[in-house]
Amino acid sequence: MALDAAGTGTGTGPVTLRRGIPAGAERRAAELYWDAFGRKLGPALNPPxxxxxxxxxxxxxxRAVCALLDGRLVGLAGYQFDGRSLTGGSAAAVLRTYGHLRGLHRLALLALFERSADPGQLVMDGIAVDPAMRGCGVGSLLLEEVAAVAAEQNCREIRLDVIDTNPRARHLYERRGFTAVRTERTPYLRKLLGFGAVTTMHRPVEGRGPKGPHTP
Known part of the structure; x- marks a missing residue:
């Protein structure tokens, strides 16, 4: 169900939110995701x-909530819950796509990004916003919709990781109620992946339980 999210300052119409990526928008969603995370995932998945x-x-x-403007996907936030996340692809799929020899190296790199949720957690699987829409409040809208999903699933907290080279994202998360709980320093990854530390952040979930018409 689309939610009216007017007031983002776009000047071209209200941004609407929906649960799930619309059929036919998979390529667009992947492009937004790559624009946001390609620098980090490039060594494992290049060429673009x-x-x-x-x-x-x-x-x-x-496993995503999406922001649309005039029907066009302009942002999405993925999440991991109940063993499934926004981005998939088995080891066999990686090997089929990239070849066995090169694929094994890529699998080793992808393993560095694997995360699993603790009981009662919903884990964010990345948030991506069209560059032309950044600063318009889309990221905040997406985060609050993820929080609504977490509440409906009776999660106690939302967890995400943010790298040290993305201070803008960290500031957004802090404004939306996330607090840092630990930082893992990974200087050995700086040359390979472009970052040298990962901070885990938590946000408690309020108002847990079904919310009627917004339940998917």
Whole structure:
């Protein structure tokens, strides 16, 4: 169900939110995701066009909330819950796409990004906003919709990781109620992946329980 989210300052109409990636928008979703995380995922999934195609082909489209402007996808936030996350793709799929020899190296890199949720947690699987829409409040809208999902699933907290080279994202998360709980320093990854520390942040979930018409 679309939610009226007017007031984002776009000047071209209200941004609407919906649960799940619309059918036919998988490629667009993968492009937004790659624009946001391509620098971090590049060593594992480059070249970019192949990476976008791989991501688009292996999305779990029900594990995202999306922002649309005039029907066009302009932002999405993925999440992991009940063992499934927005981005998928098995080891076999990686090997089929990139070849066995090169694929094994890529699998080792992708393993560095694997995360699992503790009981009662909903784990964020990335938030991506069209560059033209940044600063318009889209990221905040997406985060609050993820919080609504977490409440409906009776989660006690939302967890996410943010790298040290993305201070803008960290500031957004702090404004929306997330607090840092630990930082893992990974200087050995700076040359390879472009970052040297990962901070885990938590936000408690309020008002847990079904919310009627917004339940997917």
């Amino acid at each position: 066009d192949k990476a976008v195609s791989f991501i688009a082909a292996h999305l779990n489209t029900d």
